[in-house]
Amino acid sequence: MSETIGFIGLGLLGLPMATNLLNAGYSLHVYNRTASKADPLVAQGAQLASRPADTVTSGGIVASIVWDDAALESIVMSEGFLERLGPGGIHIAMSTVLPETSRKLAAIHAKDGCVYVEAPIFGRPEAAVAHQLWIPFAGPQQAKERVRPLLEAMGAQGIFDFGPEVGAATLVKLVGNFLIGSAVYSMREALSMAEKNGVDPKAVIDMLTQTLLNAPIYQSYGKRIAEAVTAGQTTVFQSKIPLKDTGLFEKTAQQVDSPTPIASLLHNLMNSDA
Amino acid sequence: MSETIGFIGLGLLGLPMATNLLNAGYSLHVYNRTASKADPLVAQGAQLASRPADTVTSGGIVASIVWDDAALESIVMSEGFLERLGPGGIHIAMSTVLPETSRKLAAIHAKDGCVYVEAPIFGRPEAAVAHQLWIPFAGPQQAKERVRPLLEAMGAQGIFDFGPEVGAATLVKLVGNFLIGSAVYSMREALSMAEKNGVDPKAVIDMLTQTLLNAPIYQSYGKRIAEAVTAGQTTVFQSKIPLKDTGLFEKTAQQVDSPTPIASLLHNLMNSDA
Numbered sequence: 239m240s241e242t243i244g245f246i247g248l249g250l251l252g253l254p255m256a257t258n259l260l261n262a263g264y265s266l267h268v269y270n271r272t273a274s275k276a277d278p279l280v281a282q283g284a285q286l287a288s289r290p291a292d293t294v295t296s297g298g299i300v301a302s303i304v305w306d307d308a309a310l311e312s313i314v315m316s317e318g319f320l321e322r323l324g325p326g327g328i329h330i331a332m333s334t335v336l337p338e339t340s341r342k343l344a345a346i347h348a349k350d351g352c353v354y355v356e357a358p359i360f361g362r363p364e365a366a367v368a369h370q371l372w373i374p375f376a377g378p379q380q381a382k383e384r385v386r387p388l389l390e391a392m393g394a395q396g397i398f399d400f401g402p403e404v405g406a407a408t409l410v411k412l413v414g415n416f417l418i419g420s421a422v423y424s425m426r427e428a429l430s431m432a433e434k435n436g437v438d439p440k441a442v443i444d445m446l447t448q449t450l451l452n453a454p455i456y457q458s459y460g461k462r463i464a465e466a467v468t469a470g471q472t473t474v475f476q477s478k479i480p481l482k483d484t485g486l487f488e489k490t491a492q493q494v495d496s497p498t499p500i501a502s503l504l505h506n507l508m509n510s511d512a
Numbered sequence: 513m514s515e516t517i518g519f520i521g522l523g524l525l526g527l528p529m530a531t532n533l534l535n536a537g538y539s540l541h542v543y544n545r546t547a548s549k550a551d552p553l554v555a556q557g558a559q560l561a562s563r564p565a566d567t568v569t570s571g572g573i574v575a576s577i578v579w580d581d582a583a584l585e586s587i588v589m590s591e592g593f594l595e596r597l598g599p600g601g602i603h604i605a606m607s608t609v610l611p612e613t614s615r616k617l618a619a620i621h622a623k624d625g626c627v628y629v630e631a632p633i634f635g636r637p638e639a640a641v642a643h644q645l646w647i648p649f650a651g652p653q654q655a656k657e658r659v660r661p662l663l664e665a666m667g668a669q670g671i672f673d674f675g676p677e678v679g680a681a682t683l684v685k686l687v688g689n690f691l692i693g694s695a696v697y698s699m700r701e702a703l704s705m706a707e708k709n710g711v712d713p714k715a716v717i718d719m720l721t722q723t724l725l726n727a728p729i730y731q732s733y734g735k736r737i738a739e740a741v742t743a744g745q746t747t748v749f750q751s752k753i754p755l756k757d758t759g760l761f762e763k764t765a766q767q768v769d770s771p772t773p774i775a776s777l778l779h780n781l782m783n784s785d786a
Contacts, residue, residue: 337709360723360724372719372723372724374719396722396723398719398723400711400715405709405711406711406715409705409706409709409711409716410706410711410715410716410719410720413702413703413705413706413716413720414720414724414725416698416701416702417695417698417699417702417720417725418724420694420695420698420774421691421694421695421698423774424690424691424694424695424774425691427690427765427770427771427772427773427774427775428687428690428691428761429687430770430771431683431687431761431764431765431768431770431772432683432684432687434765434768434769434770435611435679435683435764435767435768435770437674437679437680437683437684441674441680441684442683442684442687445646445648445672445684446684446687446688446691448670449634449646449670449672450634450646450688450692450727450728450729451688451691451727451729452727452728453724453725453726453727453730454724454726455724455725456727487702487705490705490709491701491705491708493709494705494708494709495708496701496704496705496708496709497701497704498701498705499701499777499781500694500697500698500701500774500777501701503773503774503777507773
């Protein structure tokens with residue numbers, strides 16, 4: 239378990255996932271644009287790199303989880319990154335990006351003899367800490383087998399294989415985030431309506447999330463939305479991630495002429511909130 | 513258990529619910545606009561009435577489950593119905609209607625000394641057969657206590673008390689149907705997009721309904737939608753009920769100036785399908 243792993247991106251999800259790797263006994267070389275975010279990891283023995291390529295071991299594994307397509311591309315194209323990773327090396331890309339970006343980057347990795355595995359993450363930071371992440375992944379079979387124990391160590395409670403071609407796991411992630419966004423905005427619309435009609439939003443969502451909608455997403459967001467609506471607040475997402483990801487969903491659909499009436503409306507609602 | 517109950521409305525849900533009552537040992541006087549739908553119940557010993565009032569026992573209990581507000585009002589206002597129900601009588605109204613209609617009808621019942629309890633039904637016909645209905649109810653406490661064992665006999669697996677004022681249980685039903693409609697149309701939009709991107713809709717929904725969206729609604733509709741999308745079909749609801757109920761949701765929201773961007777879009781999408 240003393241294998242050295244590169245880890246790039248120490249945001250709200252990346253930090254607890256990297257911490258889990260350290261706790262599981264892996265050695266880490268970490269990089270983050272704002273270096274100070276690595277402090278807690280360095281205190282636990284991780285080595286801080288000053289550029290992405292310096293996290294990479296030849297033929298080894300490097301994981302990245304960054305804000306968007308552009309940030310991911312800039313890492314892949316940064317000086318020395320792919321050359322160093324080289325033949326046998328694997329990049330686990332865990333950011334939420336366009337399937338098209340995944341396919342493009344996989345081809346670029348192949349030129350240097352290394353492998354791109356996409357493994358976007360479902361779960362909030364608390365879920366990473368509690369080892370309750372859900373992870374769809376796609377890429378060449380052998381690489382996935384090598385990657386699986388690492389994803390488990392990072393905090394996966396379940397890993398779902400979407401085949402050898404990258405793009406599919408990223409698409410599942412966009413679909414999941416879209417369905418969550420739709421559920422959350424629908425709950426806000428419905429519970430606001432209940433409250434204005436003099437019916438307690440908490441009683442409404444309590445019944446529904448014990449019965450037909452007894453999924454964790456409805457239970458956790460429903461409770462927060464009922465409280466927000468009762469308090470007269472209207473913003474449901476604090477983060478800008480849903481807005482970004484809805485845009486990715488729309489773009490992915492538009493590329494194949496698939497209509498997005500609901501995603502487009504959600505995009506507008508999220509923009510009004512932002 | 514030889515109490516005689518009136519039962520009005522033998523549609524897709526009413527028929528199995530009335531059958532459950534017979535099986536539980538109740539005597540039934542039944543009425544349906546199209547009388548022949550009562551045949552299977554009559555064969556099991558139910559008595560067929562030629563008008564709503566003839567199902568009613570003075571001071572007894574009559575249950576109704578009909579298509580819409582207008583059908584419900586026409587029963588309540590039909591000759592002899594309320595007079596016969598009279599003091600101590602209870603009408604269990606199980607149709608999905610406007611909260612406003614519930615409140616209006618409760619006041620009309622009170623004039624004849626009888627009680628209106630609203631108890632709209634969550635569940636498909638199969639769920640009625642399997643005793644897996646979820647029922648929110650509202651109305652005067654004593655009447656609800658008298659009604660509860662009947663709802664259990666009709667097929668409730670869970671009953672949720674929304675207080676003494678009618679309108680709240682009906683509102684919960686509208687909210688639940690709206691959230692289902694939103695989930696279903698969002699799944700269609702997302703799985704169509706997956707399919708056009710060359711990703712198997714079944715694999716996508718399988719993962720999501722095993723993880724973040726592990727509620728029966730997503731599982732049962734998701735499976736059907738994935739199959740429909742793969743087969744090139746686009747219509748998701750065979751029934752006109754979702755269209756009607758979305759209209760009721762919008763009207764209930766508009767009466768209190770609560771915005772309905774998602775419900776209005778769903779209404780349009782359902783209309784395009786109809």
